Amino acid sequence: MKHSIAIVGCGKVGTSLGIYLAEAGYKLAGFASKSLLSAKRAAGIIETDNFSDVPWEITKDADIIFLTTPDSAIEDTCSSISSHSGFRKDAVVFHCSGALPSTILASAKDCGAFTGSMHPLQTFASAELKYNPFQGIVISVEGDDRAVSVAKEIAADLGAESFTIKTDTKTLYHASAVVASNYLVTLLDMSFRLIGTAGIPDRDAFKVLKPLIENTLSNIEQVGISKALTGPIVRGDSETVAKHIEEIGSKIPELLDLYKTLGCHTVDIAMTDNVLSEKDAKKLKSILK
Numbered sequence: 001m002k003h004s005i006a007i008v009g010c011g012k013v014g015t016s017l018g019i020y021l022a023e024a025g026y027k028l029a030g031f032a033s034k035s036l037l038s039a040k041r042a043a044g045i046i047e048t049d050n051f052s053d054v055p056w057e058i059t060k061d062a063d064i065i066f067l068t069t070p071d072s073a074i075e076d077t078c079s080s081i082s083s084h085s086g087f088r089k090d091a092v093v094f095h096c097s098g099a100l101p102s103t104i105l106a107s108a109k110d111c112g113a114f115t116g117s118m119h120p121l122q123t124f125a126s127a128e129l130k131y132n133p134f135q136g137i138v139i140s141v142e143g144d145d146r147a148v149s150v151a152k153e154i155a156a157d158l159g160a161e162s163f164t165i166k167t168d169t170k171t172l173y174h175a176s177a178v179v180a181s182n183y184l185v186t187l188l189d190m191s192f193r194l195i196g197t198a199g200i201p202d203r204d205a206f207k208v209l210k211p212l213i214e215n216t217l218s219n220i221e222q223v224g225i226s227k228a229l230t231g232p233i234v235r236g237d238s239e240t241v242a243k244h245i246e247e248i249g250s251k252i253p254e255l256l257d258l259y260k261t262l263g264c265h266t267v268d269i270a271m272t273d274n275v276l277s278e279k280d281a282k283k284l285k286s287i288l289k
């Protein structure tokens, strides 16, 4: 018999968790959210009548509780449930923040519950996705031994892999995820603006650049970061880089600093494995600074 699970915070992650935990055979003790409408909507998807805007009504009998509110509300929500005796002794309480440690759930621990965090390395753009967003992804887990072991079981049931992260390294771990996901969007925005200024309409930018993006990812997977690098910097072609700087400076000057900063970092990557000579690196850096 699988554990019963309560979800507090019926947004994108909470609703997805509810749907796919129910599909994996967990009993949903119910959904709670700040607005009754959000809780009702999530409950309606898996056809349960257990929903409320009073979290402890839903959490008090659950084996496992997910606090999937925005990060800024997790600690207070946990304290509020604790102060209303809303966690059973031996319950396991999780949040899903990548940046925050499980120690923010200390109030639940004081009630005799186990605490942990489960952060899905995934981007949830909607509460009702048409596919299981946990399938094949990695979920980082940390917390009490008991919470970590339950988290690993849940991750496997959702179709995900899991790894344990040190509690005090979560901020850097989360910064890495932000760079990989959010800053990739920023980087592609820059690329689309450059190609747009070159005359390729917005609607075609992604289509035109997609094979290049996909092959770069595939190369990184196959040969690693430094060997995946191609283009003018790794070739030591400082004339081309100087022309980029001139054109960007005259047509889209607001992107110039970012281009130069990324270029300098790219020179450093090109120097690993001695692919780029010291002499070429020095010349490139003087242009890019």
Ligand SMILES: NC(=O)c1ccc[n+]([C@@H]2O[C@H](COP(=O)([O-])OP(=O)(O)OC[C@H]3O[C@@H](n4cnc5c(N)ncnc54)[C@H](OP(=O)(O)O)[C@@H]3O)[C@@H](O)[C@H]2O)c1
Residues within 6 Å of the ligand: 008, 009, 010, 011, 012, 013, 014, 032, 033, 034, 035, 036, 038, 039, 068, 069, 070, 071, 073, 077, 095, 096, 097, 098, 119, 120, 121, 122, 123, 124, 125
């Ligand atoms: N989105 C992602 O890509 C992603 C990825 C990995 C991890 N996470 C983590 O997952 C957690 C949830 O993020 P999300 O993107 O799902 O956020 P979200 O879509 O904004 O959903 C949060 C939900 O919590 C409800 N809520 C707000 N304050 C509350 C309170 N005091 N008590 C009860 N419910 C409250 C919200 O309000 P209503 O009830 O008014 O609707 C909303 O439905 C965060 O810790 C986040 O860091 C998110």
